[in-house]
Amino acid sequence: MRVIAGQYKGRQLKAVPGKNTRPTTDKVKEATFQIMGPYFEGGKFLDLFAGSGALAIEALSRGMEWGILVDKSPKAIHIIHDNLKSLSLENNTEVFRADAFRAIQAASKRGLRFDLILLDPPYAKGDYEGLLNEIVSLDILNKGAIIYCEHDHTTILNSSHKSLSLIKQQKYGGTITITIFRHDT
Template sequence: MRVIAGKYKGRKLVSLKGEQTRPTSDKIKGALFNMIGPYFDGGTVLDLYSGSGNLAIEAVSRGCETAFCVDNHYPAVNVIRENITLTKESGKFHIMKCHADQALQKLAAKRQQFDLVFLDPPYAKQTIVPQIQFMQTHQLLTDGALIVCETDKVVALPDELPGLRLKKRQRYGITEIVIYDQGE
């Protein structure tokens, strides 16, 4: 696993050993960023199920200003820290060691907003739609925010959510990428 493009391009990232996380492959990550960018002019990223920090680091490498990486497992948080150290810009990253729903509540209390959100929960624990609805209700999304969901292909995310539209749906083997935006 490596950073594909941007200022951290080519840096090899550490992956969590074992079955606790399922890092986004470089192939899927490259395709995903080609769909949403591929480069950014600032913005704040939320990687709600960060695992290794792979997606958040890629987004900052491609021009996002700052990223929040959330995970509730100590080994994953340690890997995220290690990978952020490789960027030599640790001030651009905020690590939150807590459950995704707790993180959303804390971020809402701080009135934090995000331009780009990655939702890649464990396949057996899909809570994507309620979490998106929470973000909308608590104004965690900026105007024009993108929400990128990575799921198993058997998970059926809706084509429409109130206030959002389906921008893209793409399958890669057993993985499906679903991207929502706020439309125009």
């Protein structure tokens, strides 16, 4: 697993051991960031199911200035810290072991607003609609913010959410679909 583009292009990242995480493939990561960016001029992100931190690190490599990485797994949190340290990105991030809904609520209480939110939960456990509704209702998005959702191809996401516009929905291989929304207000 490696960083695809930007400041840390080509740098190798550790993966979370075991079968509970599913790293986003380099092909999907590259295609997705071409749609979303491909580069950013600063901004803040929230990665709610960070796994190894690879998507968040890709965002930082491509110009995001700061972000929060969240995962429930102690193994994932350990690997995230290792990957961030290997690239000297500890000062550009906060890492929390928490449930995604609690992380959204905590960000709202802190008054944080984001330009990019990454939703890539374990496919069988992803309450995408609930997460999208919570993100919108707690007003943690800056105008023009992007929400990235990676999900199983059998999961159908509602294309109309209050203040969100569907930008792209693309299937990769036989199992992965990427859905990208933009916050309009």
